[in-house]
Amino acid sequence: MQELADVAQDFVGKVRDRSVVIGVIGLGYVGIPLALAALRQGIRVIGFDIDQARVDQINAGRETIKHIPMDLIVAGLAEGRFEATTDFDRLSEPDALLICVPTPLSRQREPDLSFVEQTTRAIGRRLRRGQLIVLESTTYPGTTDELMRPILEEASGLSSGTDVFLAYSPEREDPGNAQFGTSDIPKVVGGDGPAALAMANALYGALVVRTVPVSSTATAEAVKLTENIFRAVNIALVNELKQVYAAMGIDIWEVIDAAKTKPFGFMPFYPGPGLGGHCIPIDPFYLTWKAREFDIATRFIELAGQINTEMPYRVVDRLAELVDRQLGRSFSGARILVLGLAYKKNVEDMRESPALKLIELIEARGAEAAYHDPHIPAIRKSRKHGALAARPSTPLTADAIAGFDAVLIATDHDDVDYALVVAHAKLVVDTRNACARHGLTGETIFKA
Structure with a gap:
């Protein structure tokens, strides 16, 4: 000793x-x-x-x-x-x-x-x-x-x-x-x-x-999982509330902004087009896998994972519906610009980014997809989205924006000229409330 x-x-x-x-x-x-x-x-x-x-x-x-x-x-x-x-x-x-x-x-x-x-x-x-x-x-x-x-x-x-x-x-x-x-x-x-x-x-x-x-080391391992499961579950909750309130004609972003004024008992989480990054989309499944060894079903965690995994599909459904209703054209053959490829704003990190899944879903339904991201000049190779590797970022110019049928805001980078986008886009579908936060309104802007 x-x-x-x-x-x-x-x-x-x-x-x-x-x-x-x-x-x-x-x-x-x-x-x-x-x-x-x-x-x-x-x-x-x-x-x-x-x-x-x-x-x-x-x-x-x-x-x-x-x-x-x-x-x-x-x-x-x-x-x-x-x-x-x-x-x-x-x-x-x-x-x-x-x-x-x-x-x-x-x-x-x-x-x-x-x-x-x-x-x-x-x-x-x-x-x-x-x-x-x-x-x-x-x-x-x-x-x-x-x-x-x-x-x-x-x-x-x-x-x-x-x-x-x-x-x-x-x-x-x-x-x-x-x-x-x-x-x-x-x-x-x-x-x-x-x-x-x-x-x-x-x-x-x-x-x-x-x-x-x-x-113990096991306790420390459990701490990290708990932190990210907490976030994943709460993000799933607001993603589900977004669907419910949208059907009622209520803006989830306005609801959250008002609710977070309460100085206790509420913590704001925000909806989006899906989960990204190396932690939140992945960590909960490490615990659900380990829990099976003890014959425990982690139903709450798995339900949250299901809701968050479904979000890109819901976003593309909403996008296709708006292209049809607002532009009067079939989604198949439409040209879509995905704005933001990184999983979160102001970084170049595209690990597990929902934008990659959005591009694949858009193209699977017969539309053409391109992207613009000021932090990612070309899509890097990844295990899950290898077919998209090396695809370049589209320059964000007035002529380029006007050439697309719709712009889908997937990541709300600060260094994007949203006024330029709104001024020249036929249709803007915003999953991050970026337009409203920049004081932009108009008949071509829709939330998803």
């Missing part, structure tokens, strides 16, 4: 004097901000990624994600405090390894932990005594203990809690949020034993405003 305490105390001492070395595995929307938070505190960081082109771009100091500034990366490169690499044989160098890899769903909407498993095996082959390994990727309760721990121990011959230390701390990134960056958001931390918890708590305590220690 004395030896165990010494190992933890040595690690905490390294954190305190900033001599600790951190390895960040996965240099994307989670990994890069985490590396920046460490660099901001004078901590040396080694970034690991399997994408050689991305590593080369980062090592050249070039921007990889638009809303994330590269100043600290450039300074870290110059000072020798940061480097990116594809050489996973160097995993033994850092004192702490923070895993920030994707955890998508399979086509059958089951957890795909292949990236976590492959990364864990890569770590296990190079693991050295005294290292801290922290999973940040969203997953179901039990992943750290039931999946990662056996792999690490078998591959390395080391024991978690005595030789190496395992923890879970869920990422809480909100891309494009200028108010809350990585360092401003409290960090939930769960460890496999008291030493792992103490080490992870000390590490994140140096990076963020405060830590929230919990009793």
Whole structure:
């Protein structure tokens, strides 16, 4: 026990004097901000990624994600405090390894932990005594203990809690949020034993405003799922209310704006054309899958998922109805401009974006679809929407807008000239209430 305490105390001492070395595995929307938070505190960081082109771009100091500034990366490169690499044989160098890899769903909407498993095996082959390994990727309760721990121990011959230390701390990134960056958001931390918890708590305590220690890795995993299930369920509720109130001639946006004036007991959520991003459309299904192991049906969560998944279909139904009723023409053969491809405003992140599904549904019904997004010049390849890859953004000009039968607002970026759109579009179908928020009204504007 004395030896165990010494190992933890040595690690905490390294954190305190900033001599600790951190390895960040996965240099994307989670990994890069985490590396920046460490660099901001004078901590040396080694970034690991399997994408050689991305590593080369980062090592050249070039921007990889638009809303994330590269100043600290450039300074870290110059000072020798940061480097990116594809050489996973160097995993033994850092004192702490923070895993920030994707955890998508399979086509059958089951957890795909292949990236976590492959990364864990890569770590296990190079693991050295005294290292801290922290999973940040969203997953179901039990992943750290039931999946990662056996792999690490078998591959390395080391024991978690005595030789190496395992923890879970869920990422809480909100891309494009200028108010809350990585360092401003409290960090939930769960460890496999008291030493792992103490080490992870000390590490994140140096990076963020405060830590929230919990009793186990499974509890920490459950916290992240709970946060996003809460959002998914409430978004499903307002999406359903939107359909009900629309049938009654009531504007859901006006209802929400009035309801949120209540200073207690109400939190505003907003409807849209579907869910996007890497978290909210995916995370609830990690819990529903795990719950089956305990013979529990998560009916409420699954119903919310069903409502949110159906939204793109409802939007396209509404669009087709308006093209027919307002323009007097068949939807088949119509030209539709989808305005906004990213899953949320003011970012370039198109992961799980409902706009991609909207384009596919529009074209499946015989119409022609194009898109404009000031942040996404061309559609990047994705597992679910590979056929759309490389399609370019259409310039937003008066002549281009006039050439379409309808403009469907799917994402409400701030840097779009909505007045130009309304002035030249034959028909505007707005899923985000963007026109009303910009003070635009007219007979060609409809909500969906």
